[in-house]
Amino acid sequence: MKALTRNQELVLDVLQRSARQMSAYDILDKLRPEGLKAPLQVYRALEKLMEIQLVHKLESLNAFVSCNHKSCHGSDMTAFTICQDCGAVNEFSADGVAALLKRQSVGEGFKIYQTAIEIKGTCARCM
Template sequence: MARSRTDTDEVVLTLLKGAPTPMSAYQVLDRLRPEGIQSPPIVYRALERLEKAGQIHRLEGLNAYFACCGRDHHTVGTVFAVCTGCRRVEEWSCEGIDDLLGGAAAKAGFAPVGRIVEVRGLCAICRGAARPEDAHGLTAHGPGCECGHGSEG
């Protein structure tokens, strides 16, 4: 029996929430084949719906997806910091980034329709500046994140 859109979306979202690093659409498909999801278009449609709903993000540079921490990205600018060592992603709240980018766009006469700011480098753990056991959870959301992911244990 075929899954409904809602069921497929939920399975994809659950997988991404549990993933330690962003996943490509084909990685998602490979992990969900045992669940009966066999078709790339089904996965791509689910990813598109989840992204439009603000439940996941797509990293353009990696062509990969990860679960959103739940913060309202329309009120505070967000920068995605991608570790080139372990591939973890941090969501940083960056007040003023939208104004900065908007001002630069206006000066250039450019009319943006969206933005994704990705920064690549090494996270504190990969640089040896933090211990892995200090990185509670699978995805560090960075300064200003109020999802509470790092407060357990």
């Protein structure tokens, strides 16, 4: 487990402090005071952070969240609920779903590398 570089630390830190998902440009704006200037600096850090599963991308929102969910590091399965009213995103453990998907995809001769499950709807608070 390699140490993070400065830019990676900065990006991760911003994401961890944020209550919400952030776009790459949201992150960039937060980090301008630290000297970051170009989107690529953020995107590159995000790429690495996703590689080591400290950050996930919400594909349907083009946004990023940090992941403290220990069980998820080393897993290739992430699942999120996204509330369409309040915007709250919640990562939840989907082990049963993961197992089922794996079985099914093996049945179809497909080798899973990474899975994104994004569920849009209404959260308990907003109902």
